[in-house]
Structure formats: C-alpha cells, structure tokens
Amino acid sequence: MDRIDSMRLFTRIVERRSFSLAAQDFGLPRSSVSETVKQLEARLGVRLLQRTTRQVGPTLDGEAYYRRCLAILSDIEEAEGAFTGARPRGQLRVEAHGTLARHFILPGLPAFLAAYPEITLHMGEGDRLVDPIREGVDCVVRVGQPQDSTMIGRKIADLAQATLASPAYLDGQGVPSDPDALDGHRMVGFISSATGSLLPLDFLIGGTVRRIALPVTISVAGAESLVAAARLGLGLIQVPRYHVAADLAAGTLVEVLAEYPAEILPVHVLYPHSRQLSPRVRVFIDWVAAEFNRGMS
Numbered sequence: 001m002d003r004i005d006s007m008r009l010f011t012r013i014v015e016r017r018s019f020s021l022a023a024q025d026f027g028l029p030r031s032s033v034s035e036t037v038k039q040l041e042a043r044l045g046v047r048l049l050q051r052t053t054r055q056v057g058p059t060l061d062g063e064a065y066y067r068r069c070l071a072i073l074s075d076i077e078e079a080e081g082a083f084t085g086a087r088p089r090g091q092l093r094v095e096a097h098g099t100l101a102r103h104f105i106l107p108g109l110p111a112f113l114a115a116y117p118e119i120t121l122h123m124g125e126g127d128r129l130v131d132p133i134r135e136g137v138d139c140v141v142r143v144g145q146p147q148d149s150t151m152i153g154r155k156i157a158d159l160a161q162a163t164l165a166s167p168a169y170l171d172g173q174g175v176p177s178d179p180d181a182l183d184g185h186r187m188v189g190f191i192s193s194a195t196g197s198l199l200p201l202d203f204l205i206g207g208t209v210r211r212i213a214l215p216v217t218i219s220v221a222g223a224e225s226l227v228a229a230a231r232l233g234l235g236l237i238q239v240p241r242y243h244v245a246a247d248l249a250a251g252t253l254v255e256v257l258a259e260y261p262a263e264i265l266p267v268h269v270l271y272p273h274s275r276q277l278s279p280r281v282r283v284f285i286d287w288v289a290a291e292f293n294r295g296m297s
Contacts, residue, residue: 001032004076006040007069009033010048014066016136017055025091025136077278088280089118095132096141098125099223099243100267104157104295105141105288112287119280129193132272138281139271141288143240146268147194153268154285157292159240161262163201164253169233179203179212179260188235189219190226201238203260227253238262242295267292 001009012022013033023030041048048062058066096105101123113119124130130140132151146153165173176182182201189198200213218234220226227244230237231252247253269285271277277285 001036004073006036007073009036010040011066011069011073012136013037013049013056014058014062015134017057017134019056021136087118088116088278088283090278090280091120091122092280092284093122093124093137094139094141094284095124095130095135095137097143097223100141100143101125103242104292108287108291108294112284116280116283119284132270138278139269139285141267141269143265143267144194145266146270150273151270152273153270154289155266155268156285156289157267157296159242159265159267161238161265162241162244162248162255163203163236163238163257163260163262164230164244164247164255165236166231166233166252167254169230169235170254170256172233175256179205179210179257182212182214182236185214186235187214187216188226188229188237189216190223190237191219191221193221201236202262203257204263205260209263240265 009022009026009028012025013019016022016025019033019037020030023033026033037049044061044065046061046065047059048065049056050059050062105123109121113121124137130137132138132140140151141156143159173185176185187201191197192199198213198216198219200211202209202211204210214236216235218229220229223239223243226237227239227247229235231247236256241248244253248255269288271281271285
C-alpha cells in the first residue's frame, strides 16, 4: 500500500474508531489494516493510535497527523478533479429519512447512477441522529433546523405540513374549528430522535407559532407508524404534506385546521466541515437539490 492509500486508511480508522469497520469500508482483511498502521507508525517513529477494548482513538501525534492527512487528501482529490475528463468515482455513503428517500431520491437514482457509473451508493435510512465522522457517512439528508455545529448545511427544500386525522376519528371527536377547540382531542405522539421527548402540534396563529401538546394513547418513533396510527383513528398528527398525498386523495386521512398551518420544515444536506467536498459528494448534493426542486413542483 502506497503512502496516499495509507493516509486514506489511517483517516478512516480515526473516523470509524475501529480497525474492523475501516477494513470493511476498504474491503481489506483486518490483518492488512493492522499491518499498514504498524508500518506507518514505524516510518514516522511515533505512536498514532491508542487501542482500548472498546474502540481505537488517535494519540496527540495521531490527531495532528490526521489533520495533516485530511488537508493533503483534499488537495489531491481537488487536483485530480481539476483535469478535463476526471469523473466522480468511489463509494458514496448517504443517510436519509426513509420516507424522504423513497419519495424524492430513489425515483431518480437510475439516471444519477447512469450519469456517474463509477460511483457506488450506500444509502442508510432512519430517524436517528448520525455522527458522519464516526460512522463514515459522506452526507446526511435531514428535515429540520441543523443542530450540530460541526456540520455544514445546504438548504435544498421547504416542506409544508398538514394536520390530519381519519374520518372515523373525526366522526367520534368532531372536527375542530380552531386550535382553541382541541380540548377533548388527542394526538398520536411522535418521539423526537434529537430529544427523546414527544413533539407537540404547532399552529401559526397571527404570525406567532403556538405549540399544543394533546393527550396521547400511543406514541411512536417512526414516520410510517405515525401515519398508520392516524389511519386507525388513534389521534391527530402533523406530517409533511407529500407524505400523505395518497391518503388525502383516497380520503383515508382528512386535513383539519388548514387555516392554522404548522411550521414549514426545511430540508438540508449536511456534511462535516472538517472534510473538503469530494467530487462525488458535490455532484450528489447538486443532483439531490434538483430532485427535491422537481419533486416539490
């Protein structure tokens, strides 16, 4: 393994905090990874990594070397990408909400991968918070305001929300005329992945957002379960409108309080500020922004 590949491998070990996970990412035996690090430390004459029973972390020298490696590797990738005919290549690791991915990202992927045949895509999905550095993720597509100061965000869309319930629920509880008429109603609780607490319903009233927490009989942590529970008449929900377009058309869910809309949800693509954008990440971000624009129109 040459010096540049050794740097790439070393930075992945630091980011993944694991020899085994770095080996998986590079398709190498773990023994080869260990031997590469041993040779690297011998050549530099310093210990770069400290191992515990649970994880691997950089020493002070290792942290300094890691930062230098990031700068060098970014310069190399930018230099190579500047030549005419250079094409984005390599594995692209993306994390996105499942419903968001299925609606806005997956339909256009065949065209994206046909345009960039040297990119291989790994896409994880879920509502949990992701540490891109530790988990080896290149970028994250997320709904809501970014909270992590270590990430750079590019806003790519705004999602309108709707307040909904099933016809059976409204037959039993009545249709609320305004947020003050929600006494006696209940909601399907949605558990925030960021805080672990239930999210209230929110309504824009006279330019001010009012948050209302209703009693719950069931709380869920997934968007699909949230909508399914509402279909079963278990309470009111607020979700992005795109997610329930089919239910609204079929009448399985009915919008209420449309005059008091929920807050608009921004969508961002996030990536670590410690990394220079590689060509494959850059083209993906530009493409996914266009896909969201197309899907919203």
